[in-house]
Amino acid sequence: MDIIIDIVNTRDPFEKEFHQAVTEVAKSVKPVLDKNPEYRHAGIVERMIEPERMIQFRIPWVDDRGIVRVNRGFRIQMNSAIGPYKGGLRFHPSVNLSIMKFLAFEQTFKNALTTLPIGGGKGGSDFDPKGKSDNEVMRFCQSFMSELFRHIGPDTDIPAGDIGVGAREIGYLFGMCKKLKNEFTSVLTGKSLNWGGSLIRPEATGYGAVFFAKEMLATRKESITGKVCLVSGSGNVAQYTVEKLNQMGAKVVVLSDTSGYIYDEKGIDEAKLQYVMYLKNVKRGRIKEYAQKYPESVYTARNAGSGHNPLWNHKADCAFPSATQNEINAKDAQNLINNGVYVVSEGANMPTTPEGVDIFLDNKILYAPGKAANAGGVAVSGLEMSQNAMKIKWPREEVETKLMAIMKSIHEACLSASQEYGTPGNYVNGANIAGFIKVADAMMDQGVV
Numbered sequence: 001m002d003i004i005i006d007i008v009n010t011r012d013p014f015e016k017e018f019h020q021a022v023t024e025v026a027k028s029v030k031p032v033l034d035k036n037p038e039y040r041h042a043g044i045v046e047r048m049i050e051p052e053r054m055i056q057f058r059i060p061w062v063d064d065r066g067i068v069r070v071n072r073g074f075r076i077q078m079n080s081a082i083g084p085y086k087g088g089l090r091f092h093p094s095v096n097l098s099i100m101k102f103l104a105f106e107q108t109f110k111n112a113l114t115t116l117p118i119g120g121g122k123g124g125s126d127f128d129p130k131g132k133s134d135n136e137v138m139r140f141c142q143s144f145m146s147e148l149f150r151h152i153g154p155d156t157d158i159p160a161g162d163i164g165v166g167a168r169e170i171g172y173l174f175g176m177c178k179k180l181k182n183e184f185t186s187v188l189t190g191k192s193l194n195w196g197g198s199l200i201r202p203e204a205t206g207y208g209a210v211f212f213a214k215e216m217l218a219t220r221k222e223s224i225t226g227k228v229c230l231v232s233g234s235g236n237v238a239q240y241t242v243e244k245l246n247q248m249g250a251k252v253v254v255l256s257d258t259s260g261y262i263y264d265e266k267g268i269d270e271a272k273l274q275y276v277m278y279l280k281n282v283k284r285g286r287i288k289e290y291a292q293k294y295p296e297s298v299y300t301a302r303n304a305g306s307g308h309n310p311l312w313n314h315k316a317d318c319a320f321p322s323a324t325q326n327e328i329n330a331k332d333a334q335n336l337i338n339n340g341v342y343v344v345s346e347g348a349n350m351p352t353t354p355e356g357v358d359i360f361l362d363n364k365i366l367y368a369p370g371k372a373a374n375a376g377g378v379a380v381s382g383l384e385m386s387q388n389a390m391k392i393k394w395p396r397e398e399v400e401t402k403l404m405a406i407m408k409s410i411h412e413a414c415l416s417a418s419q420e421y422g423t424p425g426n427y428v429n430g431a432n433i434a435g436f437i438k439v440a441d442a443m444m445d446q447g448v449v
Contacts, residue, residue, distance in 0.1 A: 004045050015098035017325060021105050021350060022049050024357075028432035031421045032440075042448070044440045051104065053077040056097070057147040059125060061140045064133055073144050075123035075151055075159075078104035081442035084155055085121030086111055086378060088162030091169065095126045099325070103162075106349055107378070109435030110371040113410045116382035121157055123148070129164050130284070141172035148173075149180045152187055154389075160381045161190040163324065166236060166281075167202070186388035189381035193393075198384035200399040201377075206240030206347060207400070208376015208407050209320055209368075210248065213345040215411035216366040216427070225249035228316040230341070232256050232309075233323035234280050234287050237347040237374070241320050242273050254311050256302075256323060257287040261311040264290075264297035308332050315339045322347030330355035337363050346370035361426060372414050372431040379406045 008015075008022050026045065033040050055075040063069055074097065077085045087107040090099075100122050108120025125144060129137050152159060161170050170190045177187055191197035200207070214224050227250045231238050234255045242252045251267040255276060268276070275293060279285045291299035300310055308331040312319065319341050321327055325348065328336070333356035336344070342365045346352065349370045352360070360367040380403055387393055394402075410431075417437075418430030 004049065007046065008049055012098070012101075015101060017098045017102040017350070018105065020354060021102040024354065024428070025105075025109070025432045025436065028429045029436045032433055032436060038444070039440050042444055044443055047443065048079060048108070048436075048439065049105070051076050051078045051101065052080060053151075054097075054101075055123075055148075055151055059127070059140065059143050059147070061136075061143045063136050069140075071125050071127040071140070073123070073125045073147060074100045075148060075157070076100045076104035076121055077151075077157055078120040078122070079108040079439060080119035081439050081446060082112060083117035083119045084153075085157035086118035086160070086381065087120060087122040088124075088160045088377075089165045089169075089173070090122070090124035090162040091127045091129050091164030092124070093126055093128045094324075095124045100124065102325070103349055106371050108439060109432060110375045111378055112435040112438040113372060113413060113431060114375050114379045114382060114406055115409055116379065118158075118378070118382055121159070122162075123159060124162065124165070127164075129169065134168070137169060138172045141169055142176040145173050145176040146180065149177045152177075154185050154187055154385070158186065158381075158385060159188055160378070161236075163235070165190075167192055186385050189384045191384070196384075196388050198380055198387055198399060199394070199396040200403060201380045201384055202236060203240040203243065204380035204403060205237045205374050205377035206242075206322065207244045208379065208403060209237070209241055209322070209345045209347040209373045210244040211376065211404050211407040212368050212373040212411055213318060213320070213343055213366070214248070215408055216343060216345070216368060219415070219425075220366070223249075224318070227251070227318050227343070228253060229318040229320060230254045230312065230314060230316045230336075231320045231322055231347075232261070232311055232327060232351075233321075233348070234276055235322075237377075238320075238322040239273065239277055239280070241322055241347055242268055242276075243270075245320075246270055246273065250318070253316065254314060255287060255290070256311050258302065259286050259288060260299060260301040261309075262287055262290045262297045262299050263311075263314060264294060266296060308335065312336050313339065316341050318343040318345070320345055320347050321351035323351065324348055325350045326353050328352040328356045330359060332356060333359040337365070342366060344368065345373040347374050349374065357428060361428065364425070366427075368414075368427050369431050371435065372410050372427060375410055376403055376407055379403060
């Protein structure tokens with residue numbers, strides 16, 4: 001597998017996030033390639049690491065002062081072996097080609113694990129919705145979609161939301177796409193309920209991460225009830241992770257945003273969570289305002305130069321990193337272990353550095369990588385597509401039951417693959433192997449394309 005890693009390093013020398021994602025998968029699937037040499041002969045890995053299509057485009061838009069702004073847009077159509085491309089759109093200043101490719105690569109295996117017929121893709125822009133008016137966001141989304149619309153469709157590529165792209169942005173994007181295509185199709189998921197969205201879709205990623213943690217704990221005959229939990233972030237994924245943990249009898253004591261984090265020893269109960277949802281979704285404020293409303297909590301400002309995140313240095317049983325990639329480094333991982341955390345279920349994509357992952361695996365904790373634990377979001381996006389195709393809407397209980405079944409199936413697939421290839425309980429290897437085999441077999445069936 002060193003050859004594959006050398007290819008990526010040579011061809012894409014500055015794409016560190018993409019290198020990180022490829023290296024992790026390459027190490028996991030080496031035993032699979034040794035056992036199945038036909039994959040090597042067919043160049044499966046070499047084809048998997050090269051996107052089927054990369055689209056980059058200019059996004060000009062006009063702000064409220066009448067000044068023309070220009071951002072970059074991306075759509076990476078990574079792999080369509082098992083279905084049309086599927087993956088979110090991210091609007092955030094950190095967006096670049098490397099991050100888009102890493103996310104699309106991860107999405108390919110994540111989608112394969114869901115058992116749904118969807119391939120992998122990802123997209124977005126370096127546009128920052130924070131601090132922008134609704135009209136500015138609308139004008140940007142309309143300009144973004146005026147290029148993207150020609151590359152997507154219900155049987156080609158079905159984007160969804162991600163960081164910075166919520167119900168507001170999906171609405172503006174869908175409206176422009178509908179106008180340009182002159183048709184009302186399920187070309188986006190994450191839509192509002194009154195025009196084609198699915199119940200449980202906003203909650204799905206957070207709920208799914210909790211359901212996966214529940215399945216891991218069950219292997220040790222334990223329950224999530226009574227567990228103290230650390231949750232990073234305060235956006236959609238974090239909010240609904242907290243909601244489901246509260247419903248299952250756990251206690252969450254931290255939340256964060258880019259400015260810092262709050263620690264509430266008494267727990268972020270339902271009433272406090274409703275305030276967080278108002279603060280972040282309506283007021284679009286900062287998490288430090290939580291500490292102003294609830295003075296029993298403590299706010300700590302972010303110190304980017306400290307080399308670690310103190311959020312992860314509190315006594316707890318479980319951690320749900322739900323903010324962004326590489327938010328847990330080796331020091332953070334060791335702090336989690338030292339503070340008694342033995343369950344980590346990733347709500348974000350690749351939130352742990354390779355060194356941090358090694359610490360989790362060396363300590364044999366219950367560690368679920370994002371491509372398995374946060375697959376609930378894309379799973380319910382797939383269910384939304386099914387409902388749209390059949391022109392029906394399932395009740396909330398039915399969608400949540402289907403989501404629970406999908407997360408249970410993903411857990412079983414990861415556990416089974418880890419056992420078959422000699423690393424029982426290693427969910428990193430299990431997720432990579434199970435996803436890889438499904439995609440590889442489909443590529444073998446379809447020939448060299």
